[in-house]
């Protein structure tokens with residue numbers, strides 16, 4: 183599985199999707215830059231989301247709020263006091279870890295042991311093996327699972343009540359630094375994930391600011407501006423796409439967990455008491471949005487939260503099957519009136535909505551959907567990158583992105599670089615470029631050019647040959663079927679449009 187991720191990372195770099203940031207200076211940990219194809223893919227994902235939210239919902243509008251916000255906002259939202267992860271250092275290796283992740287990884291090993299027992303039994307019993315029966319009766323499997331559950335329970339309790347207990351648990355379990363084996367740990371302490379910076383030119387007058395760790399607060403503090411100027415009635419939503427910053431302690435798994443990333447969030451404001459039905463509605467809508475991309479139903483699952491954040495009365499994650507297992511891709515939360523009430527309290531301003539139907543004012547409740555753009559990007563890249571064995575015994579690498587999201591929609595090739603073919607190809611390029619992102623390429627043999635487009639996910643390749651000059655037809659090759667068809671130049675726009683539209 184790790185290998186699959188490595189493959190994705192290498193492919194992303196080789197084909198201009200994702201580069202390590204500041205690479206000439208050896209990079210910066212958990213920060214990445216998007217290259218020529220990555221930027222296109224990212225923009226297309228944004229558009230797909232924005233269209234489905236803002237354009238297709240008459241009661242949702244979009245905004246673009248600033249990254250810097252008044253520092254009291256983060257006090258009100260709870261981020262200053264509670265947006266922490268438990269940190270532990272190893273005194274010998276000087277490496278820093280998230281204490282909860284250390285324990286979770288340790289507990290996960292018992293799951294691996296349980297799996298090994300199941301594998302052993304499969305070999306022993308062969309065909310007649312009944313997995314479900316075995317899992318519920320085998321003593322060893324049950325024991326390993328119980329150990330894992332016990333550890334996680336203890337961990338959760340210690341994180342809630344006393345971090346010294348988390349340290350004690352790490353010692354009791356004998357957890358060591360995975361690289362050096364050292365068990366010489368510091369105390370566990372809270373680490374705030376917000377990046378701080380300063381506003382103002384002189385040190386005396388400078389104000390402490392934070393880089394926003396989520397885009398949601400920019401929506402909350404603007405909701406009345408939008409409601410009033412847009413004359414919105416509840417329920418209505420505000421959508422936003424933008425950067426967020428978190429000083430993650432454990433930064434790994436490529437663009438899954440970054441320190442600078444992008445979120446696509448939508449806050450839906452509803453009358454109190456109706457939030458749970460809206461929550462159910464958004465769960466379904468958001469899952470359908472994912473399924474429409476065709477990456478396979480089995481790659482998604484809901485993970486309902488049993489333990490809720492202080493601001494929520496219902497929460498679920500849409501998890502995706504990444505190369506390293508099912509992990510959160512999107513969160514859907516019923517946030518009650520927590521944020522708006524807190525901003526009322528801290529700002530001293532009324533943030534109430536007058537409901538003309540009920541003839542009274544109240545603070546709306548909020549249901550939010552929050553998806554990481556970079557995680558969505560990784561979900562697509564890891565799911566769509568395939569090695570295909572072909573009938574003629576050769577193989578190819580293909581990135582079978584949904585055509586609407588592909589960075590380049592069509593590549594135009596003159597068969598050879600003479601006889602007027604490049605000029606004709608350029609004319610087609612110039613006709614299509616207003617409607618699609620088109621690429622012109624005349625280097626290397628046609629087969630090689632096809633392979634390069636397959637690797638970046640281009641749905642169509644159009645080749646201009648000598649027949650084109652006399653009868654104005656070209657061949658158009660489909661990325662997925664690899665079939666070529668002869669069509670008239672005039673029909674290209676429609677053929678491409680039919681396939682790549684959202």
Ligand code: ATP
Nearest residue numbers: 428438439440443510511512513552553554556557
């Ligand atoms: P996790 O538990 O994985 O840290 P979270 O529960 O803190 O995520 P939220 O605060 O709910 O995440 O943020 C909403 C979405 O933003 C997540 O579903 C995820 O897609 C994305 N996201 C959060 N943190 C990161 C990060 N460090 N890098 C990339 N995307 C992120």
